Amino acid sequence: MTDASPIRRAARQRPLLEYKHVHKAFGVFKAIDDISINIYPGEVVCFIGPSGSGKSTLLRGTNGLDPFDGGEVIFDGLVLPRKPSDVRKVRRRMGMVFQNFELFPHKTALQNVAIGPITVLNTAKAEAEQQAMALLAKVGLADKADNYPVNLSGGQQQRVAIARALAMQPEVLLFDEPTSALDPETIGEVLSVMKALADEGRTMVIVTHEMSFARRVADWVIVFERGKVLEEGPPEQIFEAPTVERTKEFLGHLGWA
């Protein structure tokens, strides 16, 4: 029970991120069916639920990479614009970490981390690389700065990808199943980096199948099913005393009683 999220939620300032009646369909399949949720500053929110429940689609719509069909995303009081040049200004304030890392293979770890500030923020190369080096140290990979992604393990690649997202000094970090493509033995190193970021008080939205991580690190857990929010609440409630029968079934399948 770290910070009694429900109480914080109730009393708190305005949300950093609001989804209002968002929906998205792929053909007749309603991937997201009228979802309205809030993410508050400093909060670690985990999206959980079965495959195809809409949790990743919701995350990917957050920065407009895969825009919703309707509804609004409001980030820091600003409705996410549709115009490409305007959405870029919002997008650079959100960091994103992908399931498949998506490091740039023609760039070293250091260059991968530095490229965002250099191209988008016009940071001087030397300064950007100095910051990149500090971020690589933070994720424990200072000694791999000159390695190309092909020479890094999956867990190392994902840690570089996290550093790359941090380089833009984002106000929220979006994680799209960050450990799903990893070997079991490297999942831990990525999760501990994420835990450290959570402890810094960063706002993080994490789509994950790592239930024990969600239980341990999340301030708030949102359970999705068939494009809708099945249940949301603090992890103690979701994992120990879910109020919705389907949540129990879903967690039961995963070995949570």
Added chain:
Amino acid sequence: MPDFDLTPIMESWQFLVAGVGVTIMLSLLSIAASLVLGTLLGVGRVYGPRPLQWAITFYVDTMRSIPVLVVIVWIYFAVPILTGINFPPFWSALIAITIHITASVVEIVRAGVESIREGQCRAGLALGMSWPQVIINIVLPQAAIRMLPAIGSVLSVTIKDTAIASVIAVPEFMKRAETVAAQSYQPMEVFTFAIIVYFLLLFPTTRTVDFIYRRLSHLGRS
């Protein structure tokens, strides 16, 4: 087996070597122009607005259906009549070979660009990059590495195609070899020599590209 008499080659070696120089110059300029134009049009072919895509596709299909020899003679003999603009032989050959080879480069660039996984672009966009920044910083460098083997064959085709410029009397190596062969009545020696010269130009070129590709290929994998 007739005797090989190398006298005509020995006597005209400076004339022939100067021709190799023209061949190399024509090749380098055509290749450089084709790579620049082909990259621009290839990017336009993938990311441009529909009408531009159609126009580029039409150009590529047209050039694939016309022999480069026809393009050369058309530019040298027909363009002056049609437009009143008279290009000297070297320039006519350069223009013809460039518009011919550019069409191949467009297709190579298109295939290279389309082979880059969408997630790579998404990663760039997620950082806040614009599409042009994504194309320049992320897509094209990776595509260029993947394109190297195909570009290698374009290099060799281009160098070989320059021999066709002999039909409009560009003083490149093939034209000069023909001249020496005709004057000496020794086509066997002179044209055998020509084969060897072209081989010596091309073989190291394709090997070098291949070598570079083997050194870099891992950087194009995502």
